[in-house]
Amino acid sequence: MKKESRFRIYTDKDADLRFLKEKIIAIVGYGNQGRAQSLNLRDSGLDIIIGLPQKSESKRKAQKDGFKVYSTEQAVKSGDLISVLAPDHLHSKIYQKQIKPYLCPGKTLLFASGFSVHFKLVDPPDFVDVVMVAPHAPGTVTRELFLQGKGVPCFFAVKQDITGEAKRKALAYAKGIGCTKAGAFETTFEHEAIGDLFGEQAVLCGGLSELIRAGFEVLVQAGLPPENAYLECVHQLDHIVNTIKAHGIAGMFDRISQTAEFGSYLSGKKVITPKTKLQMEKVLRQIQDGTFVKRWKRECQRGLKTYLRMKREAKEHPIEKAGKRIRRLLK
Ligand SMILES: NC(=O)c1ccc[n+]([C@@H]2O[C@H](COP(=O)([O-])OP(=O)(O)OC[C@H]3O[C@@H](n4cnc5c(N)ncnc54)[C@H](OP(=O)(O)O)[C@@H]3O)[C@@H](O)[C@H]2O)c1
Structure with missing residues (x-):
């Protein structure tokens, strides 16, 4: 065994939802994680819009759940924080065509795994915050436990902090989906991607x-x-x-x-x-x-x-x- 590394665990008291209040959170994708996270964030009092392809099979579900659904491009344009919850193997394509051209200073890109950033399938510009909040459970469990007043643990990390608020936004997001109830473990994109x-x-x-x-x-x-x-x-x-x-x-x-x-x-x-x-x-x-x-x-x-x-x-x-x-x- 080589050196032992320790990481800090953040809970509800360390996270403040105010860092995401009055901001629009654009959720890209409404699948396993997208649906659960959107519902939890809305129940936490945050402002959510959904971005999906025109012919998406998930569109009806999101609308039935009461969300406003836009094209991915429009959601990225409108969102202050863009949570990329489409499947990892599509990130490169979606990012290049539907996300990157619509980014501007002040926006935050959030990923639910370290995969595409660490392996350079996406190349975020140097003017946005880049963070990760990766729940340690399928979306259904994240939602179920949230409804019971509990949460699933998550890993979180900051890759790029342009605004000086990246970590506080990541922790607010983790709180919004219920993860700081169980514990948010601070890590890096690399460790999460490799370990996962x-x-x-x-x-x-x-x-x-x-x-x-x-x-x-x-x-x-x-x-x-x-x-x-x-x-x-x-x-x-x-x-x-x-x-x-x-x-x-x-x-x-x-x-x-x-x-x-x-x-x-x-x-x-x-x-x-x-x-x-x-x-x-x-x-x-x-x-x-x-x-x-x-x-x-x-x-x-x-x-x-x-x-x-x-x-x-x-x-x-x-x-x-x-x-x-x-x-x-x-x-
Ligand atoms: N699944 C887990 O347990 C888990 C746990 C932790 C973290 N994660 C991470 O969460 C992220 C999402 O994974 P997932 O398992 O939730 O994926 P998923 O269930 O496969 O969800 C895919 C969603 O993305 C949509 N989508 C496809 N192309 C799109 C585009 N161009 N623009 C917008 N949306 C698009 C799909 O729409 P259609 O209905 O049209 O296909 C669908 O709604 C990944 O980064 C993954 O590593 C997953």
Whole structure:
């Protein structure tokens, strides 16, 4: 382990909504994050408009929710703070054509991840504030918890502070969407972008799904019925993860049987070996040096062929059928 870095956590008392009062917040995109953040910000008393393409499928939903919907260009022109909540892989195109030409001094650009700024898919001019507020949950959860008077944590960062108020605006925005109720962690665009990609690829989504599938395949090859293998390798995951979140990994071990605990100490390290860690380091290097982003850009330019093939293969894996049957049975 190298040096330990500490980051500060900001809560409601550190954030003041006044820094966004009497300002127009233009939300670009009304999907997973766009809808939840718009609703939360409006409920916090802020002035929201939505920017969407003319033929957007999200337009009707935003209008039904009572928002004024404009073209992306018009929303950027009218907005004091432009919150870019369109999908990351479209940022470059949307930014060049529909955002950049309409920016002027005094405006703030806000991103919900460090991805496109850190990897230079967008190049904000030197006369706008550039900040990030990245909630640590899907939009639906951000909205649900807000309605319960709670919030999800977020990362926030300032990349460019021209007005001297960038940090206060980012914190006000985090408060407006409910995140300072749980805690806003100060970070950098780089750390958020790298950490987010690595976490999802190596551990949370990529690593975990391969671990689950491998375990399932081994049990099925050994003759166990797929449903049985599914129950053993998937069904209790949420319980284990919630216990780890609440009590730590060591605390989780305190709460399972001693047989399970002893076996885990012995076998876990046989499955995740020093070689696995070397592979993880390679994944991290390829994220840091831009290899992954280059690959993803090429994939998008070529019509997502490989992505769609891999998606189809994932859907066709036998674990999906077993899962469906178990979910039906346990309804
Ligand atoms: N999803 C998460 O859990 C999560 C968590 C934290 C941060 N984030 C970040 O939040 C941002 C948004 O992600 P998301 O998952 O919310 O995306 P998403 O659900 O895919 O939302 C896409 C929205 O962008 C709209 N859009 C597409 N092109 C547009 C354009 N030219 N102008 C304006 N709007 C346009 C889409 O409209 P149509 O309906 O017409 O397609 C749709 O409303 C990303 O930066 C992501 O990294 C996401």
